[in-house]
Amino acid sequence: MGRWLYSLCLYLALPCALAFLGYRSLREPGYRSNLRQRFGHVKPDGEEPIWVHAVSVGEVLAAAPMVRRLMARFPERPVLITTVTPTGADRVRDLFGEEVAHRYVPYDLPHMVNRFLSRVQPSILVIMETEVWPNLVHACDDRGIPVILANARLSEKSATGYSRFAPLALPPFQKLDWIAAQAEADAERFVSLGARPERVTVTGSIKYDVRIGNQARAAAAGLRELIGGERPVWIAASTHDGEEGLVLDAHCRLLEQYPEALLVLVPRHPERFDAVARLVADRGLVTARRASGDDPAGAQVYLADTMGELPMLFGCAQAAFMGGSLIARGGHNPLEAAAWSLPVLSGPHVFNFSSVYQQLSTEGGMSFVIGRDDLARELGYFFGHPQVRRVAGTRAGAVMDANQGALDQLYEGVCWRLAGSFV
Structure with a gap:
């Protein structure tokens, strides 16, 4: 019931979201580009891609070393990176050029998410840090698509906010296949919100694995x-x-x-x-x-x-x-x-x-x-x-x-679940 009420509220708020996009596009024209992708109208780019979702620039930069390793380990698999912001999209292109596909993630409305998944048909979804959307996680679970929350962090303030909407917040965390948490405190907060303890691992922050070239x-x-x-x-x-x-x-x-x-x-x-x-x-x-x-x-x-x-x-x-x-x-x-x-x-x-x-x-x-x-x-x-x-x-x-070494743990954990999704 909670997810349906959430979806109804999102449908009602959709005109406001479109108005916000129009407003942002006055200062950042990139928000006008590929608008249809935000409604799930995307063209597939390869079969059963490895899908990595990174909200904006920071998450793209954090994901890049892992993506590079996955591309080397599974060269036959295409990689799709989604972002929310145009600056994130620009960073994907700067880092990878045509080596990976980029799309904007759809709004978290059931028909838009299902349209996106039907066209892309990803083999796995790796979400960077905190971007857990109820309809997206539910749809992936229905289709047997493993969902990993990578380099996951959850502040006390955010955990308190989620707990106020427990009927909505708890099911998505219960359905995540693996949460690679940055710290013990983050792991405890995820478990308190419904994540299964056996699916939560403290791997540390991959941002410690910064290498200055x-x-x-x-x-x-x-x-x-x-x-x-x-x-x-x-x-x-x-x-x-x-x-x-x-x-x-x-x-x-x-x-x-x-x-x-x-x-x-x-x-x-x-x-x-x-x-x-x-x-x-x-x-x-x-x-x-x-x-x-x-x-x-x-x-x-x-x-x-x-x-x-x-x-x-x-x-x-x-x-x-x-x-x-x-x-x-x-x-x-x-x-x-x-x-x-x-x-x-x-x-x-x-x-x-x-x-x-x-x-x-x-x-x-x-x-x-x-x-x-x-x-x-x-x-x-x-x-x-x-x-x-x-x-x-x-x-x-x-x-x-x-504190370095989190990237190795995250990479091995993703590879293990990714290999299982290919069977």
Whole structure:
């Protein structure tokens, strides 16, 4: 009964969803492309593909190493990657070109999901992190398609929200064939929502298995030389509306102590690049925009208004602030910064990655800041005490090294279930 009520509500909300797509497309034209795919009207691309669902850019990047291994292990099987956002779709094309197929995932309405599954006929579905949709999971279960929740995380806040709708939330978790949880706390929350304990494994986070390639290192070194090798440089990554102003205020205070300091500012959403540029100009700061090819040597703020370059940009900095944390967005993944052995700074709101931040904090690889004054003070201390900064960065890198191996466990678990689905 719960799923039917849920479906009825979705049908009633469909006009609002279409209106939202139209609104988003005004700023991001990509939302207008391939609109029919969101209703399940897709063309198959190969028989019984391995289907990986990744909501947006972060999930695509996390899934990429696993997808590469699966392609090598099962070369006869096509791979389909679905996303929700156009930026995620762009990242799929950037990483894989024509090696994999991309489609937009359908709305979670029964006839749209069934239309999609009838046309694609996947052999397995691997969902990255948290995207569990009741009708999709039910339809896959009906058709005998194994569903895996990979690199799975579930915050306490989200678990509480699911529990309020137990008749709807519990059945999908009960039907999942395997949940590869990032941490013990995540596993316990999934079990509390109905997942079968014998189908839940704590594998760790595959995001610890970050590898910085030679190409990224060379690009970072070149950009660092262009910036000026001796300058104090910090990066504010994946910032949000309402947060950039605090970051810029902190940078203005830092400039009083270190006039040569440079902030590499990386807003989370591309449609806000111009608005953030205006915020910088309003504070009278000299700005260079990466997309325009501006020279950052004389700038006070380097606005990284491009997509897909954040992993490289960390390599240009000496300290990293992770956005979405000074406001209640739950923070963003700090592990790419830690992979460069950078000390990490974050606001208090990190519930999306609580276990990761807790470990980094316990090992001395990161510090929490309350607001702009605290952020400016910590940055000033790091730049004034380079040995302290280097030790904190080394400890952050050590956390990465100590937690690697989740990708191997996830890959083997997917392969085992994938091989069974071919029989």
